[in-house]
Amino acid sequence: MVATYLNLVVQGALLGGLYAIFALGLSLSVGVMRFVNIAHGDFIVLTSFLLLTLSAALKLNVLLVLPLVIPLAFAAGYLLQRLLLQRVIGQNALLPLLVTFGLSIIIQNGLLQGVGADTRTLSAGALDVASLQIGGLNIGVLPLLTFIVAVVLVFGLDWLLYRSRLGAHIRAVTLDVGAADLIGLSSVRVYAIAMGIVGITVAIAACFMGLRMNFDPTSGPSRLLIAFEVVVLGGLGSLRGSLLGGILLGIAQTIGGQIDGAWQTLAGHLVFLTIFLLRPQGLLPRY
Amino acid sequence: MPTSQHLIIAAGRIVLLGGALALVVAPRFIDAGGLTMLTEFLCLLVLALMWNLLAGYADIVTVGQHAFVGVGAYAFYGAAVLLRVDPYLAIAAAAGAAFVIALPAMMIVFRLRAAYLAVGTWVVAEVLMLAAGKLPNFGFGSGVSLPVAVAREFGTRPAERFATIYWLALAVAAAAFLSTWLLLRSRVGLGLTAMRDNEEAAGAMGVNLLRSRIICFLWTAPFLGLAGAIITLQKLRISPAASFSIIDWTVFVIFIVVIGGIGSLEGPILGTILFFVLREHLATLGTWHLIILGTLSIAIILIEPRGLWGLLRKALGGDLIPVSHAARAGFGKPKVP
Amino acid sequence: MTSPAAAPLLTIQGLSVHYEKFRALDGIDITVGAGEIVSIIGANGAGKSSLLKAIVAQAGSRVDGRIIFGDADIRTRATPAIVAAGIALVPEGRRLFATLTVEENLMIGWHTGRRGGLGLAGVFDLFPVLRDKRQQPAGLLSGGQQQMVALGRALLADPRLLLCDEISLGLAPTVVNDLYELLLSINRQGIGILLVEQDIRRSLAVAHRFYCLLEGRISLGGRPDDFDRDTITRHYFGS
Numbered sequence: 001m002v003a004t005y006l007n008l009v010v011q012g013a014l015l016g017g018l019y020a021i022f023a024l025g026l027s028l029s030v031g032v033m034r035f036v037n038i039a040h041g042d043f044i045v046l047t048s049f050l051l052l053t054l055s056a057a058l059k060l061n062v063l064l065v066l067p068l069v070i071p072l073a074f075a076a077g078y079l080l081q082r083l084l085l086q087r088v089i090g091q092n093a094l095l096p097l098l099v100t101f102g103l104s105i106i107i108q109n110g111l112l113q114g115v116g117a118d119t120r121t122l123s124a125g126a127l128d129v130a131s132l133q134i135g136g137l138n139i140g141v142l143p144l145l146t147f148i149v150a151v152v153l154v155f156g157l158d159w160l161l162y163r164s165r166l167g168a169h170i171r172a173v174t175l176d177v178g179a180a181d182l183i184g185l186s187s188v189r190v191y192a193i194a195m196g197i198v199g200i201t202v203a204i205a206a207c208f209m210g211l212r213m214n215f216d217p218t219s220g221p222s223r224l225l226i227a228f229e230v231v232v233l234g235g236l237g238s239l240r241g242s243l244l245g246g247i248l249l250g251i252a253q254t255i256g257g258q259i260d261g262a263w264q265t266l267a268g269h270l271v272f273l274t275i276f277l278l279r280p281q282g283l284l285p286r287y
Numbered sequence: 288m289p290t291s292q293h294l295i296i297a298a299g300r301i302v303l304l305g306g307a308l309a310l311v312v313a314p315r316f317i318d319a320g321g322l323t324m325l326t327e328f329l330c331l332l333v334l335a336l337m338w339n340l341l342a343g344y345a346d347i348v349t350v351g352q353h354a355f356v357g358v359g360a361y362a363f364y365g366a367a368v369l370l371r372v373d374p375y376l377a378i379a380a381a382a383g384a385a386f387v388i389a390l391p392a393m394m395i396v397f398r399l400r401a402a403y404l405a406v407g408t409w410v411v412a413e414v415l416m417l418a419a420g421k422l423p424n425f426g427f428g429s430g431v432s433l434p435v436a437v438a439r440e441f442g443t444r445p446a447e448r449f450a451t452i453y454w455l456a457l458a459v460a461a462a463a464f465l466s467t468w469l470l471l472r473s474r475v476g477l478g479l480t481a482m483r484d485n486e487e488a489a490g491a492m493g494v495n496l497l498r499s500r501i502i503c504f505l506w507t508a509p510f511l512g513l514a515g516a517i518i519t520l521q522k523l524r525i526s527p528a529a530s531f532s533i534i535d536w537t538v539f540v541i542f543i544v545v546i547g548g549i550g551s552l553e554g555p556i557l558g559t560i561l562f563f564v565l566r567e568h569l570a571t572l573g574t575w576h577l578i579i580l581g582t583l584s585i586a587i588i589l590i591e592p593r594g595l596w597g598l599l600r601k602a603l604g605g606d607l608i609p610v611s612h613a614a615r616a617g618f619g620k621p622k623v624p
Numbered sequence: 625m626t627s628p629a630a631a632p633l634l635t636i637q638g639l640s641v642h643y644e645k646f647r648a649l650d651g652i653d654i655t656v657g658a659g660e661i662v663s664i665i666g667a668n669g670a671g672k673s674s675l676l677k678a679i680v681a682q683a684g685s686r687v688d689g690r691i692i693f694g695d696a697d698i699r700t701r702a703t704p705a706i707v708a709a710g711i712a713l714v715p716e717g718r719r720l721f722a723t724l725t726v727e728e729n730l731m732i733g734w735h736t737g738r739r740g741g742l743g744l745a746g747v748f749d750l751f752p753v754l755r756d757k758r759q760q761p762a763g764l765l766s767g768g769q770q771q772m773v774a775l776g777r778a779l780l781a782d783p784r785l786l787l788c789d790e791i792s793l794g795l796a797p798t799v800v801n802d803l804y805e806l807l808l809s810i811n812r813q814g815i816g817i818l819l820v821e822q823d824i825r826r827s828l829a830v831a832h833r834f835y836c837l838l839e840g841r842i843s844l845g846g847r848p849d850d851f852d853r854d855t856i857t858r859h860y861f862g863s
Contacts (some may be wrong), residue, residue: 036402038350087589093401094348095592098545099585101350106581109574129544135853165735168728171372172721179719182682184707184736185374221533225413228406232399262428266417271409 008254009136014139016243016250017044018208019146022223023230024153025201025244031237032174033081033089036095039104040202040227046107047073047206048053049217050122062122067209070200072151076197088137104220111217112143122210146208153201160197170194203214222265229272233280243284248275298606303556310457313323314450322449326521328563329456330514333463334540335547335555337507340467343550344479345503348401350537351408354415355385355508359515361419364525366545367437367458369424374440380611385512387414387504398454409533414520430526438523456517468552470506472608475499480610481578482558484549534577542580546587548594552608557596627683632692632817633785634656634679634711639689641674648674648684650840658787661807662676663815663827663848665860666837675837676787679818680706682711693785707736712783716790716820718774720767722763726754730776750806755829768799775806777826785816793822803832824856838862 026040030245033099037043051069055062088095130141161167173180173190180187209215209223230249249268275283313325327624334352341347360382395405420428441455442448470476478499514536519525529535539562547558562580571574589596598608626710632655639652641827645688650673656662666672666727669839682701691699698706708714712733720729730747757765762773771791788807792800808830810822811817828834828848836844836859839842844851844859 005454030402036404036406084585092592094342094346094549096406097402098541099588100583101538101541102545102581102588105542105577105586108575109581113578115572137766138751165314165731168724169735171724172728172732175721175723176719179715179721180732181703182713182719183733184676184680184704184712184781185732186702186704189704215776221409225406225410228403229410232403236403262421264423266414269414269417272410273414276397276398 003136005255008258009251010096010137010139011143012251012254014143014147014246014250015212015254016245016247017143017150018212019226019230019249020150020243020246020278021146021153021201021205021228023234023246024157024239025198026227026240027199027231027234027237027242028194028198028222030231032170033096035085035089035093035100038097038224039107039200039220040100041223041225042104042107042259043199045062045099045215045220045225046111046208047203047213048114048122048210048215049111049120051203051207051210053123055067055122056167061125063124063127063206063212066203069203069207071206073199073203074196075199077202078192078196080199081195082188085195086191093180094104104224108217115217117218119214120210121214122207122268123168124211128211128278142211143207144147146212149204149208149248151203152246154239157197157201164191169172198272226268233272233275234283235285238282238284241282241284243283248283293326295603295607296607299603303607310315310363314453319449322453323397323521324563325441326453326456326517328455328520328559329460330521331540331543331562332555332559333460333514334536335543335559336463336552337510338537338540338554339544339549340470340503340507340554341555342544344476344483345500346479346483347504348405349408349498350405350411350533350541351410352439352507352540353391353531353533353536354408354412355511356414356515356518356536357412357419357457357527359385359512360389360519360530361422361425361515362512363516363519364425364431364433368434373435376382378513381512381516382509383512385508385515389505389508393501397501397504412531412533416527419531420527425525428527430524430529433519433523433525438520441520452517452520453522459510459513459517467506468608468610471502473554475503475548476610479503496615511603538577539580543583544594545592546580548591548596548600551596551600552610553600553607554594554596557599561595576608632656633660633694634818635692637690637692639678639691640672641670641678641684641688642686642688643684648840649678652689652837652840652841652842655844656816656818656843657767657832658784658816659814661809661811661819661830663722663821663831663834664818664820664837665718665824665827665856667860670823670837672837673789676713676818676820679709679787690796692793704736706723707781708738709785710738710784711787712737712778712781712785713787714774714778714789714791717784717795719735719771720762720770720777723761725759726762726765727758728775729773730754730780733777734782737783739782740845741782744780747780748811750779751776767795768803771795771799771803773842774795779810783815785818786810788817788819788821790820790821790822792821792826800826824860828856836860 022044026037029035047069051062051065054069055065058065085096085099088099095145124142127141130137132141132144149278161205169185169190172185173187177187230242230245233248236246249272252271253264253268257264294534314322317325338349338352342348350520359381363377363381366372366380372380392411395411397402399407421423425431441451471559478495482496515530522529541560543558544555547561548554549558569579587594634653636652639649640647641649661801664672664675674683681701687699688698688802689699693711694711698709730744734744742750753769753773753777757769759793762770765773777792778844791803804826807817819827819831831845831848834845835842836856838859839862843862
């Protein structure tokens with residue numbers, strides 16, 4: 001009995017790693033540029049389809065295709081910010097929200113039009129079902145790998161933000177964009193680079209999401225909601241909080257799903273709402 | 288203002304009034320199919336007016352108003368079918384239920400700001416939709432049809448029914464429009480538009496602003512619930528997917544208001560009309576319909592954040608539906624340093 | 625004080641700055657010679673801040689006129705390019721990045737600039753008190769120390785022209801004295817300074833030349849010694 005629940009908690013925590021990767025990109029764009037990208041989940045799904053197509057075309061394991069897609073994802077994020085989103089960033093939070101909302105619908109329907117409504121999944125060959133025995137528990141290699149990647153990303157981004165020159169620039173622009181522009185630190189350029197980094201996290205999220213769960217053109221919104229809940233749970237502006245928030249959400253969903261398969265998503269939402277009401281500032285708030 | 292502009296505005300107002308009169312007498316001249324479409328039009332208009340009130344005036348962007356539409360639908364069904372209440376009362380119950388749900392919803396989402404609030408409303412909508420799918424007497428996840436007996440209470444013959452439902456929709460739309468107009472011309476409305484133009488003054492107004500936003504949020508819920516009831520009467524069915532449909536009751540509505548024009552009363556009207564015109568022509572295109580709407584929305588936001596009405600208004604020089612004072616110059620533009 | 629004879633560092637001709645509904649500056653002509661300290665005085669709302677912001681391309685929706693720095697008109701350039709060309713601004717209210725360390729704040733100045741001149745070590749020589757606080761979040765420093773960081777940040781950009789926007793605001797008189805001594809020593813290195821101040825006495829005491837702004841126009845200009853206090857006051861407030 002205890003073993004079953006321990007297993008659930010571990011599985012949930014590993015799932016949380018994936019959720020944390022969803023959240024990282026959203027957390028960055030929300031923290032730095034102060035807008036919520038409604039199309040965040042849709043970009044993840046779009047990239048999953050890209051990985052699927054490339055993997056089939058190049059006849060390569062999707063984990064090998066990912067490094068090829070990462071620079072593309074950086075460029076895509078950079079250009080999206082520079083050419084489109086930069087034009088609506090400002091005091092008015094409504095406009096970026098509406099633009100990304102429009103993008104979300106366009107991406108979903110564009111995908112429906114282009115690749116059809118079928119559910120897909122990514123495959124990493126033998127790794128899909130490989131598992132390890134750790135401490136008497138059966139741990140899937142992919143979930144474990146995903147979790148490790150999540151931790152690496154969190155600490156990597158942390159290092160980037162707090163120990164690098166680019167990170168100092170990003171934090172400066174986050175704190176006082178007007179001051180940055182006054183002294184010649186181009187917020188436009190910093191935002192674009194930040195969005196490029198978001199693109200990289202999106203590509204990584206897309207890969208591990210596709211490996212872990214099914215996706216179809218309309219899966220974007222559910223990923224966005226997960227990312228959003230993780231960001232808010234963890235505390236706005238906190239990357240480590242996102243890791244913790246992801247773990248909590250993953251555990252909630254896994255236990256809920258065990259009680260009744262149909263309750264999985266709802267359980268996650270309810271736990272989110274409960275924790276949010278008790279502690280609206282999140283678990284590890286930075287601001 | 289030059290006389291020619293006065294004339295154009297007067298003409299515009301006459302057109303509006305003419306349109307309203309035409310709507311009143313429509314059942315005499317239009318067949319069942321047309322009436323159904325007009326009923327849909329009126330429901331969407333109500334949704335658009337409500338979303339616009341929140342996003343365009345109260346600075347509350349929601350992506351979850353389909354929650355209240357669904358609540359209204361389910362409450363109507365519950366009251367009319369399960370509790371066997373008089374159908375007209377059941378419609379009122381829809382409004383009441385939406386209002387009741389709006390209270391805790393508001394307490395949750397008002398702890399969030401701006402864009403977070405928007406996604407927060409989405410989460411609330413998701414929860415309500417999922418919860419609705421767990422209700423035993425409402426057909427669980429696949430929903431249930433409205434018994435013909437209930438529908439018959441609105442008219443034994445189809446022609447009667449369509450007309451009655453149409454007039455209900457018209458009544459709700461008229462109430463939504465007039466009451467919102469009055470709200471905007473009241474102190475609450477004045478305060479909100481003043482806030483939009485000048486954030487410093489808004490800071491000084493503090494608590495009053497919160498009160499105004501609470502009023503607006505709670506104001507919209509009953510109307511959304513009523514729309515949900517009427518939509519159920521039309522579709523003769525409730526289900527989580529349909530009654531809480533984000534596409535139908537949120538996505539389309541946002542596109543309507545954005546394209547028509549946020550922050551004015553003419554905008555939602557213009558947008559809804561345009562939406563129906565577009566739909567007639569694009570209906571066969573399926574997913575392209577949404578792609579076009581989405582692209583059009585983004586283009587409008589980049590070119591003229593106040594929508595098509597914003598563009599028209601520049602030519603006209605004034606409002607057709609006056610909402611107390613002149614141009615809200617600050618909308619959509621970065622604030623003066 | 626005598627003006628050193630030199631080619632002008634900065635020449636502003638017919639500068640007008642418009643915000644959405646009002647005009648902040650109208651037809652301004654100003655020069656700053658190489659190695660000069662030029663003071664801009666004027667009441668609140670006279671347009672002093674708009675002037676400095678216009679020079680670094682951060683003002684208003686419409687800017688007309690010519691801003692010639694060195695031998696090029698920089699009016700249409702973007703701020704990063706202008707800073708990289710050798711103009712650095714010490715913003716009004718300092719505008720430090722509060723949770724970044726002192727060193728991080730300073731190094732941002734370095735990265736936006738010409739990558740020459742003092743360097744971080746040189747700035748710490750100029751402001752020794754900052755050396756011990758280099759890893760502290762800038763927001764925790766006193767007002768005077770923050771002003772030093774803001775000044776140091778601008779200096780690290782290796783400017784040929786330093787724009788100072790109300791650097792004495794909110795600081796104790798002794799601190800302001802020290803700051804002005806520093807300005808003089810910076811100027812002696814050959815850096816031109818355009819100084820915007822409400823404190824007339826101090827800024828005119830260090831300036832080679834000055835201009836007085838009144839409601840967006842220049843009401844008076846010349847060498848401080850050439851005018852008596854009454855004349856200046858009259859042109860400051862308008863009669």
